[in-house]
Amino acid sequence: MRLALPLLLATLSTTACTTVDTPPPPAAQAERIVAPILTTPDAVDSATFAQPQVARVTHVDLDLALDFARKRVAGTATLDILARDDAAQIVLDSNGLRIDRITDGRGNPLPFEIGERVEAKGEPVTVTIGAGDAQARRIVVHYTANPQADALQWLSPEQTAGGEHPFLFSQGQAILNRSWIPTQDSPGIRQTWRARITAPEPLDVVMSGVAQGEPEDLGNGRRAFTFVMDKPVPPYLIAIAAGDIDFRAIGPRTGVWAEPEVLDRAHREVADTEDMVEAAEKLYGPYRWGRYDMIVLPPAFPYGGMENPVMTFLTPTFIAGDRSLTGLVAHELAHSWSGNLVTNAVWGDGWLNEGVTSYFENRIVEAIYGEKRARQEVALDYMAILETLEEVGHDAPGTALHHPEGTDSAGSAIVYNKGAAFLRTLERAVGRERFDAWLRQWFDNHAFQPATSNMIYEDMRANLARDAAEAERLMLREWIFEPGLPANVAKPDPAAFAAVDAASAAYAAQGTIPAAETWRGWTSAERQRFLRQVPRDRSAEQLAALDRQLGLAATGNNEELFLWLDLALANRYAPAVPQAESFLAEVGRAKFVRPLFVTLMDEGEWGADIAKRIYTETRAGYHAVTRDSVDKVVGWEG
Template identity: 70%
Template sequence: MLPFALSLSVATIALATGGCTVNNQKAVSDEAPQVAPILTSEDAIDDQTFAQPQVARVTHVDLDVELNFEDQSVEGEAVLDVQAADGAKEIILDNDGYTVRSITDGKGKPLKYELGEAVEGKGRPLTIQIGDARQIKIAYSAKDADALQWLSPEQTAGGEYPYLFSQGQAILNRTWIPTQDSPGIRQTWKARIVAPKPLDVVMSGLKVGEVEDVDGNKRAFTFEMDKPVAPYLIAIAAGDIDFRELGPRTGVWAEPAVLDRAAEELSDTEQLVEAAEALYGPYRWGRYDMIVLPPAFPYGGMENPVMTFLTPTFIAGDKSNNGLIAHELAHSWSGNLVTNAVWGDGWLNEGVTSYFENRIVEAVYGKKRAEQEAALAYANIEETLADVGEDAPGTALHTDGKEDLVGSAIAYDKGSYFLRTVENIVGRERFDAWLRQWFDNHAFQPATSAMLLADMEKNLVRDEDEAKRLMLREWIYEPGLPSNVAKPDPKAFADVDNAVNAYAKNGTLPKNWTEWTSAERQRFLDNIPKKRTAEQLATLNDTLKLDQSGNNEELFLWLELALANRYEPAVPQAEDFLARIGRAKFVRPLFTVLWDQGEWGRAIARHTYKKTRPGYHAVTRGGIDALIGKEG
């Protein structure tokens, strides 16, 4: 083994670790520690939180709040359990907009507190003088919280009732929950949520007890997460939703008008869970349910424990986008079970998960589909590196976490190809054994890149020669793609690439388009020549029926190509697409393409954004505001 000095200190200095140690190689049980460790090595210090968890940290959050749809606010109380070092007299929480009415200790005695100066993108520190108190109660309200998306009835499929959903990652939960909002400060939680009838409420915890009637026209729902999780994983949704069982431990929530299609698309879920367990051990969260949200949801999916949040844009009618489900499911191990301690190590969540996703897809849908989806990911890396440069510092897996200039290509795709390359060199059997023990031995704990590197060097690498071939440090800490990358199978898209060449040469279009997989169709659309005339675009669309696609991934690629060539017939469909879908992956690039077309596209972008902005989540709005301005 190569020597590696790892300066890592679990915060046993004053804070209990619940009996867990970071480098214990004995497999852990499914039981989670009630108090997860705090990592105190320099690379584990989160500079995006005001908290000082090595002094005083939150271990449990108990919410009792009411949802007010009329003024789009949350109001109630949060009771926090605190663990503090000897002599600690204060605790610092994160606050980005919620209003504090009072703070008391567990016996009702008022505690002094101070809200510090605001830091852009981070909020303000809430410093509470706790003295000897180890439980504090905060009465508060949150209005216009960036984590919460309030939808009018008109913005839902049913059109009759309002809707609410949250998106906490990365640091948005500090806009509506008083706590220490850092992925390295894992917390258990419980919540009682009061909502108007007849709305149902779901959260990223298991439902506890019966639904309670309140004041005749309201109901209270209680949830609990008894395993310590990163606070960004506390999530809520409320609306006119129904449930459909998919398997003994799986099911889906959705609006009634969407439920049948959602359940059919997700009918493989139990099989996906079984495949994941066969790879890397038991699913430890009890149930795996999902909710298909209205299209304003800004992401493809969010891996909230026991309740994955999904965009309806993944529904294609043929399960061709179910790699998304495999991805969010895989987060139950990589991300939720073992979480990056700081956002600069986000690849530990997304890259490991993307690798795991591809293995699940292979197990359930076959090697060909898995290889094709892996090839699309590799092309994403190549395109990004060509755009930003091989030496761009943001193209290392480990970053400073300050600003993401490269999208998903690095944290997700380069991270996946790192593990794919390691597997290729050491063999699948050895690699799988290593990855399973990584999940087992760091379950319900935070982790860093340095910890994973040290674990690989200790538990996977056999000798110095293998270490040189693996190039582990280069993968994690250096920009670009290392020379040993295990490239995708060149045969994965051989027929499609031949079709691309034929089209580029003489305009010949594939005759077997409808027989292709979605990955094949996406590959074709993403690789044909980008400069097209109106006549060429009309022929392309008329022949392949691109504007009639039920797959939003394919429809997006068509609209992106059409708008980039100022194809007027596609503008109404693009405007409709942008009005009904709030997924940032689609929305931001289309507005960017329009903006890049000069005044022709900018006029369309301004006009469209003025209408669509109110329906977008803050996550989606952020990048477009910077491009166009808030007023469109």
């Protein structure tokens, strides 16, 4: 049901319904922030079944039990609803949930219907709440999540560092949380939440909310953990992890969780985190989430990191031993402003999260590690943009930052790197002082709210550009809504990689490999730059010489190891196959896994046979995010 905009604005209040029999949980008190929804056409989210203009969820209260033996999450989700007086139904998102019953605030059963499944979207759950019935403005969903829920990764003890206890983690972005939480799963429908989770001893549970005291001993070999998120967040940011994990503090408001076997290395790698928080606050205002903790997950985690509030999830593949890859931590921290504080209302505006965050990340890196490293990482990102444009075409619709319905992004180099290049171009054009003042007011004025490309475009015109003429010179519309790179793009410092580029040219022309001492003295960005510029067609002898001189196969830096394996497999270098097989069996990060399978499949029968053999053995250990992408590459048919 869709109503005209004026009627929607007139009939939907942004104050919470309070007429309920039972008192609301702490996160649903009257003082809480209830973020408004956006009702403009560009804010309509086609990835949800919800009709938030009619009735929307404002708070989720979970009471769930973790069953590792059956790989099952089961219990209740109590939803507070904000609805028009005449609303008779609310529509929720589900993906494979088994719903036993739904009741109102008094326990009275409510009629509901589960609609037909839509591929990659799930199925709608339409609940009759009764027009004008205040009791039905709180509903309780009794349910069980499917053991194969896309958001959840259940790991056997053998898949953990300790090898003794099982592990569970979730990954909800973009629309996977509907596979374990029955709510309205859309970034524009922000919700506060509370959770009580029971788990078997001795496992600990962490979530993307603030822990409420010590776990409760239930006396039956299980403990209960309680968490609260009293600030409205998009549903994809509700996250959970459970396993044999320990905590170690970094600073007064920062710390890291990890398996005991990993904790020492993890703690050393993220030791700069408290300094990063302080640097971020100096740039764009106070950190508003209280604590900033992290958990380093087992290698099956499909992403580099996930910016879940108060508990960033991290892959162990960023642990290099020298903090050379901690830009990842800076990135996830920056999301506490861009993404978590101000969120894209629809996924076609994902650059508002990732592009703004990538710019912010580089500013944190500059503050903590210096201008040289920051400039080099900018140059690597710019190189990735150019590679993508060459691959897909400078006029490809997917190279615009904003992606209207039916248009997919050309990839991360656009959403992340082009978005960051846009802001960097603005910074250089108007000056850092004026740009920083604008970006801070953007975060302040839209805190805990969704946003669209049109909104930031108008905000730039009103609050960044001095007049319409300057707005035109800045090419704001071209950057956001048109493909390719605008002519005014701020190009990276050509001297950032001068020494490396000279070495690359010498290797390409004469086969001169950098001295081992020179290689060790380079930054990781410099080593990655060199490896990306190695001519793709190499003989076995040339590859062996590179490995001997530079120690590529023995590196502890996974970004560099990936580039080496990709180069080796592209040349059917047999000595690299066992290492690639081991790497793909241990690491589930899609950024590494998918490209290596692509490279193998591109190498004809030789590579396809290896790829399919490895994938048959490793697929079960990958998260659904990784599986879905690699299935298409290898032609997996089950």
